[in-house]
Amino acid sequence: MEISNGNIQFTLEIDEKFKSVADQLSKDIEKEILELQGVNSVSIILTAHKSLTAKQETEIIDEKRIPGIDKIIAVASGKGGVGKSTTSINLAISIKNLGFNVGILDADIYGPSIPKLVGSTQKPQSDGKMLIPIEAFGLQVMSIGFLVAEESPTIWRGPMVISAFTQLLTQVAWKNLDYLIIDLPPGTGDIQLSLSQKANVSGSVIVSTPQDLALIDARKGLNMFRKVDIPVLGIIENMSYFICPSCNEQTNIFGNGGAKKEAEKLGVDFLGAIPLDTEIRLTSDQGKPITETNINTPQSEQYKLIAQNIVSKVSNIKTSGPKIIID
Numbered sequence: 001m002e003i004s005n006g007n008i009q010f011t012l013e014i015d016e017k018f019k020s021v022a023d024q025l026s027k028d029i030e031k032e033i034l035e036l037q038g039v040n041s042v043s044i045i046l047t048a049h050k051s052l053t054a055k056q057e058t059e060i061i062d063e064k065r066i067p068g069i070d071k072i073i074a075v076a077s078g079k080g081g082v083g084k085s086t087t088s089i090n091l092a093i094s095i096k097n098l099g100f101n102v103g104i105l106d107a108d109i110y111g112p113s114i115p116k117l118v119g120s121t122q123k124p125q126s127d128g129k130m131l132i133p134i135e136a137f138g139l140q141v142m143s144i145g146f147l148v149a150e151e152s153p154t155i156w157r158g159p160m161v162i163s164a165f166t167q168l169l170t171q172v173a174w175k176n177l178d179y180l181i182i183d184l185p186p187g188t189g190d191i192q193l194s195l196s197q198k199a200n201v202s203g204s205v206i207v208s209t210p211q212d213l214a215l216i217d218a219r220k221g222l223n224m225f226r227k228v229d230i231p232v233l234g235i236i237e238n239m240s241y242f243i244c245p246s247c248n249e250q251t252n253i254f255g256n257g258g259a260k261k262e263a264e265k266l267g268v269d270f271l272g273a274i275p276l277d278t279e280i281r282l283t284s285d286q287g288k289p290i291t292e293t294n295i296n297t298p299q300s301e302q303y304k305l306i307a308q309n310i311v312s313k314v315s316n317i318k319t320s321g322p323k324i325i326i327d
């Protein structure tokens with residue numbers, strides 16, 4: 001859609017089987033829009049599409065099915081440093097603690113942090129064809145950080161990064177996973193696009209800090225997932241509030257309820273809030289995530305609530321392939 005100086009132009013995509021009503025529909029829409037204040041002219045471009053048959057839809061979904069994985073959940077953020085990787089690993093463990101088989105794939109090729117978060121420098125073995133994921137805390141784990149020297153990927157160019165990511169996604173012997181959590185790089189780049197083309201992603205979650213939620217970054221992330229047809233399960237607010245370690249008093253540094261309201265404004269669900277907390281940071285730095293080492297804490301409880309939210313949302317979503325093809 002393009003809007004400029006009160007002139008509105010957009011494309012209306014109509015399924016071929018509704019072709020007979022397309023003209024009337026277009027006229028009705030035009031009339032409604034012209035009644036809006038400030039609109040001078042409307043121009044609608046009509047295109048007819050053929051629906052995919054159920055068989056075609058199944059074929060596309062099957063083509064993108066990765067052996068050994070039932071559901072994929074992508075964890076994204078608009079920018080770096082908001083705690084996306086910390087949230088990914090703690091969610092992966094929390095979902096495992098709910099009784100599921102879980103894997104985690106570090107897709108942050110330029111800045112892999114999962115090896116540090118799981119406290120492992122083990123090199124993955126190969127069975128001749130596929131890489132065998134590392135085991136940590138009962139999770140199957142894969143990261144470029146296990147395979148190459150820390151500084152190597154920073155000099156890689158786009159195609160190399162995509163190819164490394166694709167290999168990590170498709171040439172790893174994932175075993176009976178109910179969920180694969182993918183820790184995406186920050187932003188909205190090639191890896192996100194490539195993921196949507198190569199795999200059926202059941203849903204994505206966006207990690208944001210309260211002060212960034214209102215900013216453009218989180219919105220960009222949302223729009224990208226919507227464009228590539230990956231359902232957005234909701235937003236997680238990280239470093240949301242502070243609990244005083246000596247008196248246990250909660251301080252809402254950035255005000256109360258702002259994230260929830262922002263999520264509503266953006267038209268997505270609010271999945272929950274994680275406190276800004278020394279224990280979370282220390283346990284992450286030590287490679288012993290709090291959800292594994294200290295399960296009976298309020299922090300772990302928060303991760304568990306979000307994990308439950310995600311699992312219940314994903315179970316209600318039908319894995320989707322593209323719905324229409326252009327004639």
Ligand code: ADP
Nearest residue numbers: 080081082083084085086275276277280281284
């Ligand atoms: P990203 O993946 O978004 O770049 P990281 O997960 O690497 O961010 O986190 C950045 C830093 O913030 C790390 O030092 C991490 O320990 C810390 N951190 C993340 N979440 C929290 C939190 N809820 N409370 C305190 N520190 C956190």
